[in-house]
Amino acid sequence: MTLTVAHRGSLFHLLADPRFKEDCVEFIEDGLLTVSEGVIESMGPADQLLHQLPAGTKVIQHNDAVLVPGFFDLHVHSPQLTTVAIYGEQLLGWLNTIIPEEEAYKDPEIASKRADIFIKEALRNGTTTMAVYGSWAKESVDALFKKADSLNMRFVAGKVMADRNMPAGISLTSPEQDYEDCSSLIDAWHGKGRLSYAVTPRFAISCTREDMNVASRLMGEHDDIYFQTHLSENPKEIEFTLELFPECKSYLDVYDSFGLLGRRSIFGHCIHLEDEDFKRVEETGSVLCPNPPSNFFLGSGLFKFENAKNHNVHVALGTDFGAGNTLSMLSSMENAYKMAQLQGYSLSPWEAFYYATLGGAKALSVDDRVGNFLPGKEADFVVLDKKATPLIEWRMEHARTPADVMFVLMMLGDDRMVRSTYLAGNAVHHRDE
Template sequence: MSDSVKAYRAAVLHFLAAPESQESHEYFTDGLLVVEHGRIARIGHAYDLLPQLPAGVEVVEYSDALITAGFVDTHIHYPQQGMIGSYGTQLLDWLQTYVFPAERRFADLEYARLQARFFLRELLRNGTTTALVFCTVHKESVEAFFEEALRLNLRMLAGKVLMDRNAPDYLTDTAESGYADSQALIERWHGRKRLHYAVTPRFAPTSTPQQLALAGKLLGEYPDLYLHTHLAENRQEVQWVKELFPERKHYLDVYDHYRLLGARSVFAHGIHLCDDECQRLGETGSTVAFCPTSNLFLGSGLFDLARLERHDVRVGLGTDIGGGTSFSQLRSLDEAYKILQLQGQSLDPFKALYLATLGGARALYLDDRIGNLQPGKEADFVVLDYFATPLLAQRIEQARGLAEKLFALMILGDDRTVKATYAAGRLVHERGKTDKTVLLST
């Protein structure tokens, strides 16, 4: 028994519901998290649970730290990590200048493998245990990503980009080849251990009507697939969609017409939406990924969280590397707070951590498996160091309660704040030790 059970002692916080609800979270100042066979077995006060542990169970103690559920990233591009922080353009020019040349290299399987390993190390180093990931148009990019995610037993979602027009020849497929390649990848990877496949048209302007129709066909043929694309990120992009699809009433209606809305459909950005689009997203159970650092870096606009929530739209948090400027969801929350401040809204620290954990899991319809630390859930969790930097330590020491501590973490925290990351109960990142050693040991 002691070999399959392990316990972790620190302050523990996780969410049971959105913070607006009563009894939305559980918090244990001196908590104990008990893990068995990769799942949460018990959670509670250390003084209650310690005497109940079987003899010989190892207890890992983290002082001045907070254990919470692993972070969930609902929109990110792994092929774009190499050109993160590229200077000087907005969305459409940025794609042509930086993104497309970077993605060209992912036709090489070995290169894609190296990048997938680096990418997943960065996610885990930042406490992110689940992500919805854009690959490239190349099958090799997907194979490499899923190979590495499978090796680490991570719950990850990804798919091959579909793009048959308005892109360089070296990055385009055809409607037919995109469908066939996607189907082959679905059959090989979807549902394998903790992996999910996402049908991934880049965005409406780079797919012909025929390709969008075949994307809808795939969703009909495999009902538990995901759909992952972009929506209304940039005003110039929105105008381009109007010109390409004049028969549709708005941007979202393009996707709706081709049967791409619904549960497990995730649309990145959603900044420039009309009320009709918001209402339709809500009534179909679709999700919008809020990508704060990317929206600011590319000058795309300000995300209106309150408006989408009025329409009951599911919202997750995304880093959107490489338009985004950090893998850290703490940095995302810092910028999200500022974006909402500019619009007269306020991001409560409990709501912020909810968005990064259970809210993200709910946005991906995975909250029955991940997102909090309830018994039976998969043991994906992160250990956050209250004293990771001198400035953070000073602020924490002056905090007057849990809310102020959480707010300090989200405004001042970053990758240095993550002391350890666990996936399915296994240590996959430990600060201060080489990532290579930790990852290879898994």
């Protein structure tokens, strides 16, 4: 007999991109979400659904809480656990300080222990899907996939490719080794459960043309893997990149010249793009992924949310932990709002939550499976506590509309707000236990 579990509380999700479609927000003050075998059976007002529940259905009451689809963090670095919140420099100098710490991940025991800590922290923050950069060592990615698979977590990851311009103390790989390691990881993990592989050049500065050709070859050999890298994060980074690839007209054009743009390509940061770049991103269906906590921490600049909207570009959101000093997507949404405000653009709570939920699913081309609460989708969701702190409780007493409620959640929320996290209907984090 199939067991149905019903979760009762306020429900919030999005049905489309609110930048382009009105009336795509659904907020039910007293709602019921029913789950069976990890899949959503129904969602709607509790007074309409309660009498339809099968006999013996377990009803879990989530008082003073809003249930939202699980968060997507589509740009994050797992090997930076020991270097998050290091004081000081902007991008290139900062990288020279933190990258040597990644050497430890060639030890499988260290890689396994830190993968466990990293994923537990993500779940504690309500993140249910991630696109992760491992270290150069394939052991780091093996450990991440093993842990994610044990939890039935939707997880994208790849080992960093870097055959030049790395700081002292880090082992350089070769194009041949990168191809061999990536192919081995793809064979072992891609398509297993809810796991997917991403070809992951650290950035163009760290890869010779031969290594970039390896990335292109891997993408050509596997039509359902992802590509992820960094793009236009820092002015000095851009200048150095164009010195290394003088035949290219822009940083984006470097990746384009190797055939690495497309709907399964996720570019982190993308702060200093020009109009021509936005047009090319739109043409290819590529995904831009700003990381506001990191962009503020390193002083990198402001992502142009309004330009992305005007060019109908796919946008997701990330934390870029550990240049980002948090794994909280609520914090990333908060900082995205502030980033947009500095440019005279008002980022609504609907737009912010879209980037972290359904927009993230669309970025990975899995919006038919996750991203909102439509029946038939996988039951990845988060329970957000409207009384997480005395200030939040007080402010919620004065919230008058769903938009006000969701805006307070994103502006005042952090890991303390995440009461529970569910993967395919199974609780994997309870704050109070």
